[in-house]
Amino acid sequence: MDVTLKNIKLVPHPTARSQAISTKKISAGSVVVSVPAFTSALLEAEKGQRCDTCFRLPPDGEKLKKCTGCASYFYCDTRCQKVQWDLEHKRVCKSYSLMISYLHGQQFSQHERMDVILLSHFLGRTLKTKPVSSADNSHDPFSIFLSLLPGSHASQRTLDSIPKSLILDDSLVQDIYSRFGNNNFTIHSHLNSIGHGVFPLASRLFNHSCIPNAAPRYVQGPAQPVLMEVVALRDTDVGEEICIPYLDPALTQSRSQIFQYTYGFTCQCSSCRDISQLGQIPKPPDSSETMSSLGDELREYVGVSDVLGAELPTPSLSDLPLGLRCALHESYMEQLSEQFSKASHEGDYITAFGSGLILLALYLLIYPTNYPQIGLHLLELAKTHWNALITMETSGVGAEIRSQVRIFLSHANRILRIYGKEGDEHGPLDELVKLDELLSADT
Numbered sequence: 001m002d003v004t005l006k007n008i009k010l011v012p013h014p015t016a017r018s019q020a021i022s023t024k025k026i027s028a029g030s031v032v033v034s035v036p037a038f039t040s041a042l043l044e045a046e047k048g049q050r051c052d053t054c055f056r057l058p059p060d061g062e063k064l065k066k067c068t069g070c071a072s073y074f075y076c077d078t079r080c081q082k083v084q085w086d087l088e089h090k091r092v093c094k095s096y097s098l099m100i101s102y103l104h105g106q107q108f109s110q111h112e113r114m115d116v117i118l119l120s121h122f123l124g125r126t127l128k129t130k131p132v133s134s135a136d137n138s139h140d141p142f143s144i145f146l147s148l149l150p151g152s153h154a155s156q157r158t159l160d161s162i163p164k165s166l167i168l169d170d171s172l173v174q175d176i177y178s179r180f181g182n183n184n185f186t187i188h189s190h191l192n193s194i195g196h197g198v199f200p201l202a203s204r205l206f207n208h209s210c211i212p213n214a215a216p217r218y219v220q221g222p223a224q225p226v227l228m229e230v231v232a233l234r235d236t237d238v239g240e241e242i243c244i245p246y247l248d249p250a251l252t253q254s255r256s257q258i259f260q261y262t263y264g265f266t267c268q269c270s271s272c273r274d275i276s277q278l279g280q281i282p283k284p285p286d287s288s289e290t291m292s293s294l295g296d297e298l299r300e301y302v303g304v305s306d307v308l309g310a311e312l313p314t315p316s317l318s319d320l321p322l323g324l325r326c327a328l329h330e331s332y333m334e335q336l337s338e339q340f341s342k343a344s345h346e347g348d349y350i351t352a353f354g355s356g357l358i359l360l361a362l363y364l365l366i367y368p369t370n371y372p373q374i375g376l377h378l379l380e381l382a383k384t385h386w387n388a389l390i391t392m393e394t395s396g397v398g399a400e401i402r403s404q405v406r407i408f409l410s411h412a413n414r415i416l417r418i419y420g421k422e423g424d425e426h427g428p429l430d431e432l433v434k435l436d437e438l439l440s441a442d443t
């Protein structure tokens with residue numbers, strides 16, 4: 001592949017065909033590569049709320065313009081509409097409603113419907129433009145896509161759901177579909193999923209790690225498809241492989257099966273090795289008393305006290321004591337997240353402080369350094385402590401809580417600035433600034 005790359009190059013990999021290694025020192029927060037979406041589709045829940053081309057929300061008080069042909073695609077303005085029309089929609093528009101009724105009639109799951117819609121966009125995009133070359137040496141994104149390692153083939157049910165007008169060649173559709181499942185990225189805004197997209201160059205370059213040193217973020221701009229920027233999460237040395245997460249590393253129990261089933265590989269990262277050496281992950285206890293002592297012990301193991309130090313701890317997974325292994329059960333993170341979110345919204349601050357700090361300990365145990373989810377959670381902790389400060393009777397402990405807000409905010413600020421701005425306006429970086437201003441005005 002002879003695409004010009006600034007700071008990485010592809011070299012052979014023993015099991016994954018190739019790997020992207022850095023040719024220069026890359027500092028945390030640098031963009032390793034930017035890749036525009038070749039094709040994309042909004043999640044059903046976002047359809048009609050965002051522009052189908054650029055994925056932006058309309059400005060307050062403004063409405064999106066509806067496609068008069070199918071009445072199912074929405075745009076910021078005629079520029080966005082023209083981009084999508086020329087790229088794919090003129091070939092998808094007429095058959096869209098029929099395809100959607102068919103998908104519902106045949107009881108396709110939401111996930112299957114998403115796949116078929118994205119595939120219809122892909123076919124609309126490529127119907128008239130056959131790949132320039134099927135050799136692995138082209139800049140053309142369609143050729144790069146077809147050079148990707150194939151996964152599973154399309155089922156007849158999927159093939160039957162695609163409008164015939166979009167199929168020129170059955171075997172080409174199979175070739176495309178077989179590279180779909182393992183090269184389908186979830187597009188997010190402020191880390192919330194809003195759509196799916198295909199980014200052939202990013203797929204070709206980056207292997208997966210559960211402790212990645214880079215992560216994709218998605219940038220929206222007027223009249224252009226979403227852009228993926230792969231951002232370095234930490235400083236990397238020359239020769240280090242740059243990896244991204246294909247899945248949320250918090251899927252501690254299910255991820256190895258998903259890698260096998262969807263991507264056809266066994267992850268050899270140190271996190272997967274440590275988890276498999278720990279053996280069977282037991283279920284967390286039911287009783288609230290034992291749950292609470294589990295949380296205390298986890299915080300102690302990780303080193304999360306009420307007042308965080310200047311550096312965040314980097315706990316070892318391999319030394320995790322037997323009694324704490326159940327903290328890796330996926331249901332434990334789910335439970336803590338629910339508890340924290342409910343308590344902080346309802347103003348039950350004591351519960352929120354407790355579960356929020358345990359959740360932070362769990363994040364630090366599972367996620368790699370500077371992972372954006374850690375930054376986002378630290379921001380939530382700062383907001384929760386701030387809300388407690390202004391709504392509760394905090395005489396005597398006000399100064400302590402204020403200093404906790406500052407510390408959470410400074411860690412959140414460092415991590416979220418490395419990840420940078422993603423997606424919609426008014427994101428976490430704006431919230432950081434706002435809270436910092438409130439804090440300065442209050443002291």
Ligand SMILES: C[S@@+](CC[C@H](N)C(=O)[O-])C[C@H]1O[C@@H](n2cnc3c(N)ncnc32)[C@H](O)[C@@H]1O
Pocket residue numbers: 013015016017018019147148149182183202203204205206207208209262263264265266267268
């Ligand atoms: C999106 S491609 C990544 C680019 C791939 N290295 C190539 O040469 O095309 C995804 C495929 O790469 C391989 N792969 C990715 N990460 C891997 C890993 N950590 N270990 C082994 N194979 C991996 C798997 O075959 C997977 O289905």
